[in-house]
Amino acid sequence: MTTNTRIVLAARPQGQAGLEHFRLETVPFEPLQDGQVRVRHHYLSLDPYMRGRMNEGKSYAAPQPLDEVMIGGTAGEVIESRHPRYSLGDWVVGMGGWQQYSVVDANPVGALHRVDPTHVPLSHYLGAVGMPGVTAWYGLVRIIDPKPGQTVTVSAASGAVGSAVGVLAKARGCRVVGIAGGPDKCAYVREQLGFDDCIDHRLHPDHLALAKALKAACPQGIDGHFENVGGAVLDAVLLRSNAFARIAICGMIAGYEGQPLPLLNPALILINRLRVQGFIVSEQMQDWPPALAELGQLVGSGRFRPRETIAQGIESAPTAFLGLLKGQNFGKQLVRLV
Ligand SMILES: NC(=O)c1ccc[n+]([C@@H]2O[C@H](COP(=O)([O-])OP(=O)(O)OC[C@H]3O[C@@H](n4cnc5c(N)ncnc54)[C@H](OP(=O)(O)O)[C@@H]3O)[C@@H](O)[C@H]2O)c1
Known part of the structure; x- marks a missing residue:
């Protein structure tokens, strides 16, 4: 195989993103320079932040350039190396983008992280033991800082970030209540992840109905909330918050397609x-180091079994990504590329 198939940003969406904003291309391999490695991606991570990068406006990060490979986290194996620290067969995580292979200048610190898939499956380094897991850890531990017995709520509770928030909060002795879309996701959150309760937001279409459900599920009020969605969920949580509650604003996915x-x-x-x-x-x-240490323990010991939705093949990435933005994923959304 001497070609690489990849997906580039073809146009910027005005409002909702669609398949027409992506383009599939196949290009020949470029030869490696000194200090570079070639990585064969086994998994591509699809994440909500990518939708923001497709826009031109001002944000905390620069926009994704047009006609360039879509940004994205990848996990794979080194198949060619001109760098002394990397050998063929090394398992690595990096920002390889929406493509089958990447050429990485391995010199800058953090360009590639070597990982060990013996006890933690490779794909989880893009989820629970990767960026989404650390996101959960930081928001919970550093911002919410929950005490045993306190009540913590989290929206998008079955997702990559939300599931980790709940497991970490349970490990700290909290009452944990999730908010998720649909009976299957709520059953998973309660029965597999061990949350104390889960509210199906589809059954409670406005903030007052959601606040009523939160009152029943959180009889002592809410001491900490981890927000992934925004809108009615946040309005409902504010109505049920205790004095001096902490709210970590992690994401506002309900507004990523421009909704006010x-x-x-x-x-x-x-x-x-x-x-x-x-x-x-x-x-x-x-x-990241303390977060990854705790998350690696939880996953490696089997106490946290993260769920994944895996699309097959690079050509499936745009459809899987658009599904993620509509809540069609169940757990961490990935694309398998081998
Ligand atoms: N601040 C940071 O550094 C950082 C880092 C990583 C992620 N994040 C944010 O964390 C949040 C969760 O990310 P994730 O990777 O774990 O994704 P995810 O939760 O696995 O997937 C997104 C989920 O959002 C839920 N959702 C609720 N309302 C929605 C709506 N109106 N439209 C679309 N989806 C809706 C859906 O679950 P239900 O069906 O259960 O509603 C959907 O499955 C996102 O907001 C993301 O941007 C922030």
Whole structure:
């Protein structure tokens, strides 16, 4: 095999993203230069942040350039090396993008991370024992900072980040209540992940109905909330928050396609003396080692069995990504590329 098939950003969406914004290309292999390695990707991670990068506007990160390979985390094996620290057969995680192979300049610190798939399956290094897991750890441990017996809620609870938030909060002795879409996701959250309860947001279409369900599931109120969605969920949580509750704003996926997400009652932040803090996990590199150590233990010991939705083949990535933005994934969304 001497060609690489990849997906580039063909056009920027105005509103909802569609298949027409992506283009599949096949290009010949480029020869390696000194210091470079060629990685064969086994898995590509699909993540909600990619939707923001497709836009041109100002954000915390630069937009994805047009006609270039879509940005994305990858896990794979070194198949060619002109770098002294990497050998054929090494398992590595990097930002290889939406393509079968990448050529990586391995010199910059953090360009590639060597991983060991013996006890933790390779794919989990893109999920629970990777960026989404660290995201969960940082928001929970550094922002919510929950104490045993406190109540923690999390939206998108069956997803890559949300599932890890719940498992980590249970390990800290909290009452944990998830919010997820549909009976299957809620059953998984309760029965497989061990949350105390899970609310199906599809059964509670507005913030008042959701707040009523939260009142029943959180009889002591909410001390910490991990927000992945925004909109009605956040409005409902504010209504049920205790004094001095902490709210980690991790994501607002309900607004990633341009939907407005007004906050209905911001005065509750004052009334309940809440601490509301947004964060970006890639700016918190000091916390990746302790987070990965705890998450690796939880997954390696079988106490945390993360769920995955795996699409097959690079050509399936755009459809799988658009599905992720509509909540069609169940657990971490990946693409298998071998
Ligand atoms: N701040 C950071 O550094 C950082 C890093 C990583 C991820 N994030 C954020 O964390 C959140 C979760 O990411 P993830 O990778 O774990 O994704 P995920 O939860 O595995 O997948 C997204 C889920 O969002 C839920 N969702 C709820 N309302 C939705 C709506 N209106 N439209 C679409 N989806 C909706 C869906 O679950 P239900 O069917 O259960 O509703 C969907 O499955 C995202 O907001 C993401 O942007 C932030």
